[in-house]
Amino acid sequence: MIAKDVAIVGVGSSNFHELYAEKDASRDPYGLAADALREALDDCGLGKNDIDGLLCTNLKYGRMGDVIGLRNPKFVHDLEGTGRMSGVSLQEACAIVQAGLADVVAVVYATVGRSVGMKYGGEDGGPTTAYDTMYGMTSTGAYVSLMYQRYRKMYGVPEDALAPLAINNRYNGARNPRAVFQREIDHAEYIGSRFIAEPLRKLDYCIINDGAVAFIVTSIDRARSMRKKPVRIAGTAGMAELNNHYTSPDFYFAACRGVADRLYKETGLGPDQIDCMQVYDNFLPTILFTLEGFDHAPKGSAWEWVADGTIGPDGSRPLNTSGGHTSESYMQGFALHVEAVRQLRGEAGDRQVRGCRTVQYMCASPIVTSHIFTID
Amino acid sequence: MNVEAYARLLPDITAANKPFWDGCAAGELRLQTCTECDTHRFPDGPTCPNCLSRSHTWQTVSGTGTLWSWFTMHQKYFPAFADEIPYLVAYIKLSEGPFMISSLVDPPAELELDQPVRAVFGPDATGRPIVRFTVEPVEPVEPASGAVTR
Numbered sequence: 001m002i003a004k005d006v007a008i009v010g011v012g013s014s015n016f017h018e019l020y021a022e023k024d025a026s027r028d029p030y031g032l033a034a035d036a037l038r039e040a041l042d043d044c045g046l047g048k049n050d051i052d053g054l055l056c057t058n059l060k061y062g063r064m065g066d067v068i069g070l071r072n073p074k075f076v077h078d079l080e081g082t083g084r085m086s087g088v089s090l091q092e093a094c095a096i097v098q099a100g101l102a103d104v105v106a107v108v109y110a111t112v113g114r115s116v117g118m119k120y121g122g123e124d125g126g127p128t129t130a131y132d133t134m135y136g137m138t139s140t141g142a143y144v145s146l147m148y149q150r151y152r153k154m155y156g157v158p159e160d161a162l163a164p165l166a167i168n169n170r171y172n173g174a175r176n177p178r179a180v181f182q183r184e185i186d187h188a189e190y191i192g193s194r195f196i197a198e199p200l201r202k203l204d205y206c207i208i209n210d211g212a213v214a215f216i217v218t219s220i221d222r223a224r225s226m227r228k229k230p231v232r233i234a235g236t237a238g239m240a241e242l243n244n245h246y247t248s249p250d251f252y253f254a255a256c257r258g259v260a261d262r263l264y265k266e267t268g269l270g271p272d273q274i275d276c277m278q279v280y281d282n283f284l285p286t287i288l289f290t291l292e293g294f295d296h297a298p299k300g301s302a303w304e305w306v307a308d309g310t311i312g313p314d315g316s317r318p319l320n321t322s323g324g325h326t327s328e329s330y331m332q333g334f335a336l337h338v339e340a341v342r343q344l345r346g347e348a349g350d351r352q353v354r355g356c357r358t359v360q361y362m363c364a365s366p367i368v369t370s371h372i373f374t375i376d
Numbered sequence: 377m378n379v380e381a382y383a384r385l386l387p388d389i390t391a392a393n394k395p396f397w398d399g400c401a402a403g404e405l406r407l408q409t410c411t412e413c414d415t416h417r418f419p420d421g422p423t424c425p426n427c428l429s430r431s432h433t434w435q436t437v438s439g440t441g442t443l444w445s446w447f448t449m450h451q452k453y454f455p456a457f458a459d460e461i462p463y464l465v466a467y468i469k470l471s472e473g474p475f476m477i478s479s480l481v482d483p484p485a486e487l488e489l490d491q492p493v494r495a496v497f498g499p500d501a502t503g504r505p506i507v508r509f510t511v512e513p514v515e516p517v518e519p520a521s522g523a524v525t526r
Contacts, residue, residue, distance in 0.1 A: 128419045130387035132477040134506070136449055136457040137465050145447040146467045153489045198448040198462070244419070245475060247467070249444075 001237070002266045006094045007223040007230035008373070010046065010216035011338040012039025013178065016329035019210045020114070020180040029110035030067040032212035033059055037068065037108055040214040045227040046104065051216075053102030055089045057081060057109040057334070064108065075102045081111065083282055086333030087361065087369025091236050093217035103218060109334040110212035118208065128244055138197070141205055141283050143246035145197035148285035151251060152199060154300065159199070161303040162284040163190040165319075166203045166326065168311055169281070173323025175313075175351035180207050181327045204284040206325035213334035215341070229375055231341045234358075235267035236371040243366075252364040256293020259368050264295075267372050271296045274372070275356045276343050277317055278336040280363035281324045290364040318353045333363055344375040377501045382456035386504065393420045395434035400505040403497045407472060409435040418474035439495035441470040443511060446480070446487060468493055468509055481510045 013036055019027075033056075041048060054073045056064045058081025065071065075096050079085040086109065093105040111118075151157060167190060173179035185203070193201040223230035241248050241255040248255070264270045271294065279290045288302040296317065297305035311319035322328045322339040329335060340359040342348045362370045389397050396419075399406030407416045410424035411431040423430050446466045452458050464483060468476045480487075481496055492512040500506045 130385060131419045133385045133454065134382075134387065134500075135465055135477050135479045136454060136460065136463055137477045138449065138451075138453045142447055142449065142465065146445040146465075149447055150445040150489060195448070195450040195462075198450055200447075243475075245467075245477070247475075 001091070001094065001098075002235050005220045006097050006217060007220050007232050008215050008337075008341050009218055009223045009226045009228070009230050010040040010042075010044030010214075011341045012036040012041075012043060012214045013331070013335055013338050014211035014213070015178050016180050016209055016211045016331070016335075017178055017182065020207070020329070023115070025115055025210075027112050027115055027210050029059060029112045029210075029212070030063055032112070032210065033064065033108045033110035033214065034068050036110070036212035036214035037106060040106070040216050043228065044216055046216060050104050051106045053093070053096050053105035055079065055092055055105060055107045057085045057089055057107075057332070058111055059108060073102065075105070081332065082365075083280055083332035084363060084365040084367035084369070086280075086337060087236075087238065087363045087371065088367060090215075090217070090233070090337060090371060091238060091369065094233055094236060097217060097219055103222065105217045106214060107217065107334075108212070108214045109332065111332070112210045113208045113330070114210050132245070140246045141200060142197040144283040144285050145200045147247055147251050147289070148283075149199055151285065151288070155303075157303050160187065160191055161307075162201075162204055162288075163187050164307045164311070165281075165284045165287050166190045166193075168306070169320055169324045169327045172313065172321050172351055173327025175349070176322045176328055177349070179323040179328040180209055181323065200283060200285070203326065206282050206330035207327070209329040209331075211329055211331055211335075213331050213338055215334075215337060228345055231344045232374045232376070234269065234372045234374045235263050236369065237262040237266070238367060238369040240367045246366065251289040251293075252368055253289070253293045253299065255368040256290060256362070256364050256370075257295070259370050260294045263370050263372060269358060269372055271317075274317060274358050274360045276321060276340070276353045276359045277311070277319045278340050278359060278361045279320060279324070280333050280336065280361075280365065281320060281326060282330070282365075284326065286364055287319070290362045293364055293368075294360070294362050294370060313351065313353065321348060321351045321353060333361075336361060340373050344373055377459060378456045379501045381454065382500070383502050385454065385456055386500075386502065387419075396420060397505070399434070399436065400497050400507055404436045405439040405470075405495045405507060406434045407437050407470075407474065408432045416470075416472040416474060418470070418476060438471045441468045441476075441493050441495075441509070443467075443480075443487060443489065443491045443493050443509075444469045444475065445489070466493075466509060476507075479508050481508050483511060487511065
């Protein structure tokens with residue numbers, strides 16, 4: 001959908017570094033969400049009572065409304081705590097504002113995945129999951145490992161092909177004061193990283209953490225009276241690929257391409273016009289699948305495309321400038337949305353992309369979504 | 377193998393899926409098959425994903441397929457498998473269409489994409505007959521479609 005008259009006006013997020021440092025804390029996700037929401041409200045100058053739409057992810061809407069004293073939103077519900085929902089929640093916020101169901105929509109997300117020792121996938125999956133776990137099949141990372149093993153064999157990909165992505169994310173994380181990991185790594189450290197689900201290494205995995213993210217979405221007319229320059233949603237599109245496993249026979253290529261075709265046509269923008277990319281990186285191979293599906297890199301050779309500096313901070317298409325899920329924190333895509341806003345506003349500090357006027361968010365998963373953000 | 381923990385991972389045998397497990401005991405791979413459009417499905421489900429018919433039979437299928445991919449698990453995750461690390465998990469594309477997670481019996485050191493596999497049956501650590509797969513020798517073939525020559 002073309003959402004040119006809708007904007008993100010306020011963003012908030014936890015200090016993921018501080019939360020990670022204190023491992024044994026007992027935290028209330030609703031409290032973390034409220035903190036992020038307060039920061040997002042301060043960011044745009046709105047008050048809590050201006051919110052009339054509330055979209056909760058990994059949070060129950062009833063408890064959330066009660067905790068923050070938001071009794072009568074005109075639109076409210078919650079979404080499951082999966083990474084694919086960050087893109088979906090922004091799409092809903094845009095549609096809600098455009099349809100007039102609500103004027104100011106707050107999107108909130110929180111997790112205490114680290115402090116409660118949460119495992120993703122595995123035993124808490126759907127009714128057919130036991131047919132997989134009985135063979136030792138574990139989680140989403142293992143499914144991405146299956147896809148990456150096949151990708152490697154199909155395209156003759158060397159063992160260290162993900163190193164540029166791991167190094168890039170850590171380099172960017174080192175320039176993000178909120179990132180969990182703020183230390184750069186080199187090729188030797190990457191290749192020395194132990195296997196989890198081989199061929200995937202520990203450094204290919206996202207960092208489970210506690211934290212929260214919030215952003216405020218409203219009409220562009222209303223956005224013009226806010227504290228900061230509005231970040232427009234130039235366009236957004238989605239397409240699911242649903243089956244019994246977290247895997248796709250073509251690594252989500254057709255679904256990504258279907259989303260890309262609509263998004264690029266509707267916005268009149270294409271990969272060459274993108275100044276900065278925020279790619280959902282639950283595990284690093286997902287970045288390769290995404291870049292190919294969205295036509296940033298040729299099919300079968302994204303691993304070469306990312307190795308030549310293009311994705312670096314001074315390259316033509318900087319990638320995951322906050323450090324992404326493998327360095328900043330695994331916030332299931334929500335924090336990548338916030339980073340898109342901060343880059344477009346020029347608020348990204350040491351990791352700021354020069355002349356950043358368009359940012360694309362992309363998520364290759366059972367629900368593929370992508371948005372292009374712009375700033376006036 | 378931590379048998380007690382492993383037993384908790386196994387699917388419950390129910391009226392809906394019992395023919396599959398009876399097939400394993402008989403050394404046969406049996407799948408739900410739509411009586412209206414002949415589409416096979418796995419695991420058992422309430423309706424045909426192709427035509428939405430609620431009517432099905434259980435058919436013994438070929439037991440053949442190909443190795444779509446695999447990985448080796450090094451991390452302790454399930455207590456049941458803590459002593460098995462590292463262990464291999466295979467993703468099989470059955471000749472009839474559905475995909476299955478499984479394991480390979482005595483896999484060779486080198487595995488190839490789309491290598492033919494065949495279902496084999498035997499008791500697991502609890503004594504329940506289950507299906508695993510064995511890889512068939514690779515015959516020299518042309519590169520698979522989609523492969524890139526470098």
